[in-house]
Amino acid sequence: MNKRNFIRGILYAFLTLLAITCLIPFAMMIINSTRSNTEIVRGFSIIPGKSLIENYKNMMYHMDVSDGVFKGIWLGYKNSFIIAVSVTVLSGYFSALTAYGFFAYEFKGKKVLFILILLMMMVPSQLGLLGFFELNKALKTLDTYIPLIIPSIATPFTVFFMRQYLVSTMHPALIEAARIDGAGEIAIFHKIILPIMMPAIATMSIFTFIGAWNNYLVPLVVIFSPEKYPLPVLMGYLKGGKVAENLGSMYLAISMSVAPIIIAFMFLSKYIISSISAGSVKE
Amino acid sequence: MNSKNKYGYLFISPFFIVFSIFGVYPILLSLYMSFTDYKGIGSPYSANWVGLQQYARLIKDAYFLQAFINTWKIWGVNIILQLALALILAVIFSDMRLKLKGVSLFRAIFYLPNLMTVSSVALLFLYILDWHHGALNGLLLRAGLISKPVNWLGQPHTAQLAVSLIQTWLWFGHTFIIIFAGIEGISKDYFEAAMIDGANRVQTFFKVTLPLLKPIMIYVVITSLIGGLQLFEIPFLISQNGLGGPEGSLVTMVLYLFNQAFKYRNFGYAAAVAYGLFLIILVFSVIVFKGMFKEEV
């Protein structure tokens, strides 16, 4: 028994150490966002400084590059939020629709088309990047949110996941019953199927939202005007700008950029983690 | 019944319309571009057709080879560390005799980095690892562990290691959750039988746990490989001017593609690089898939 407690003690020590290592970058980030540039250049300290407000003012001053046009980090939040919400809604709705189309109906070419979806899951997104850029250049949709939002109507992995969900949970008799009651096909989908699929949609939505919120490469390539930058691109943009001349402000900007995710995670951690577990076991 | 089936087309058509325009067409256009000397000015259709010239260049390109090797090195170190850590954690937490508490708290902490915006993570480490006034050097100096600051991002090996470790930091929690779920999914009978047979922890791990986990491990490796071969954000943001220094050690395949296209405007060549990258991912995925298939038979 004693030996077991000893092992347990060692293991807890190890886990705690690992947890601390995991959190140290966050601690450095938060502490340094309260310290002045001179203090940071002199060396690291675990004692927070007194320059938080000054760092914030400096950051906002330099981010507000054009009077009234570019309101710094808050605008970045707004842009990211608009994009991520639109992507999540479109992807959730149309993936459910497509998955249901494949599940409930028999039509020519169904198999081929479904295999096409499976194949596209394997294709790395970089393959079409340059063509995507040229397409949007030709369509005059560069520097708009169209290339960031509209393509989410076609998300192969989500369709695949939802079809699997339908296969394992839906009974075709339910659809038949609804038809006998005289419901139209479109109404059946919206009134019966969509509510049934909600758990699957919710699960995918979390990951779609996080993915869209964190997306970097595509917006980096297609968005030019700073006032339209989503948060991740905005952060990269800061690196070469005036904010980066003051380390305290830079650390503060980084802290602020990750804060919403950390806060959301505090409320959703159980749900997110169980979704990951569930998703992987089904594979 | 049959008349209703036309709704099938209706329901899947939004997907396939968007899919054709924003998914398939760009891929075909990229392919077309890879046969031209398109420079990003005007339209790809008005560029000169050069046949397989770009691919001939790709095969001989020492810089692409270097990018290929860099990408593998960074991914290799990361996947080994990540799997090892995740396995150890999963075994510790699933041990029936120890019954450790606090799984959900630790799991949440370990997973947290994975949710961070990658560009913020890159910037954060750019400043933490800074040679002159980075918090890490400051901390290590204060603790007396080093006597001179280390130029983490200024030397090829430490820079690559740093990126590998950042990747590990980002992903080991995620991998741990998946593997832990896998172990939880294994019937308790196996472990009880092993315990009755007098197997110790090490024997149980190698004889029972590991073989049963193989499909999940392969899943983890494949998804990580596909993601790892497309590594871009961190090397791009952590190196000066996004060029992938020091000595090109952080130039990954996608970074190379990006710079060829958007820095030097060699769109045609960059498109060929994209197809090269695709081929590489395809080949290695098939290899790992085959490995998995063998297991199941």
Added chain:
Amino acid sequence: MKMKKYLSILLSTVVVATSLVGCGPKTGEKSKTLEVKKDKVLRVWSFTDELKKPLEYFEKKYGIKTELTIIPTENYASKIQPVLESGVGAPDVFTAEIAWLKQWTDLPYWENLSEDPYNADEWEKDYVPYVFNLGKDSKGNVKALSWQATPGGFIYKRWIARKVWGNDDPAFVAEKLSTMENFLKAAEELKKAGYKILPDEGALRWFAKGSDPKPWVNEKNELQLTQAQIDFMDYQKKLRDNEYTAMAPEWSPAWFASMQGPVPVNAGWEKDINKVKGNKTEVFGYVMPTWGLHYVIKPNAKNTAGDWGLTNGPSPYFWGGTWIGIYSGSDNKGAAWEFVKMMTHDEEFLNWWYKETGDLLSYKPVTDKVKDSASDSFLKGQNHYQFFLKEADKINPNIVTKYDQGIDNIWGNVVSEYVNGKKTKEEAINEFYKQVKNAYPEIITPLDKK
């Protein structure tokens, strides 16, 4: 089968549609008189905030609203080029830095200012010649103008010169730095007194270019690496090996901090970082041009204003400069032209701008008036105008090419690999050739001849 047909029709429609609209900005549509739209917002893109105040001035003077978008230098060219290509969300006025100016002068992005109703050719005599010439395309049409000239100098801290040499006079310091041999001697003297001559070795690159001014790529599209550039690799290495610099790379926070006071130096970091204090690691001077003095050093050295000096280094050089022009696809060319005119050819404004910033202008009617009486209190009353105008006459604009930004970067990287001891000189030069070829396949390097 139906589906397939449907798909293929769709695909081909997309192809046709995109190829139809896939053409760049329209040129040619010109009206002889320009309408100034007062109710439209004038959109301007640039890579620093230096246009912020001029735009405020413009708003007041003309009653036209403006909007300035800033993309930092590192990404500016790659971000704005697609905008200019597609014309969507494009600005009415945009600027270019000298490093990529030549990429654009021969493309149809900027309005041709030699034509009616602009007729900018008539202004040639009003400008410092090199500035006006650089804004022309290969056919001699004026595409962009500039209000400034950007010759360089060596900007130093006078109190350090007094302490080390007992003399802070610019002529005296110029003598101390007149050749690279003298420069290194001065560096040694400074080091003995506890100072560093430069923040980092990379700062020497401008002297390297200036001591044998040749373009990176000649008219036969051949890469040219001058002997001077190769010699300067060794000078850089000497600076590093002898610890003559503070190892604070340009634009890093440490670099900015070094203007304000002492900074920690890596080469000799103490275990106890608190010991790294005092003036042991103070930087003596900076290789910076006109704008560096006004926009970089002055705001970062407020505490020591009045005790700085400006003088010559081992060779004359120039660095940077902003050119401004009208987007050829703009629908607000009238207002755009008013702004460009104000910025570059409006005596009243330029006088105000000179008083506001002290920046070196390229517009002679103003510079002629102020050059004798100019005096900069930051530089202890030195006449920086006369100094810089003299330096501006030495500038050879023909060394600027469209490859400068990319090749400067590549060269800087391989030289630092040599300086760090990672590569021999031959390896570094060879690597330089290979990387240039890789980035710009159309350039002929010495490797192609073998």
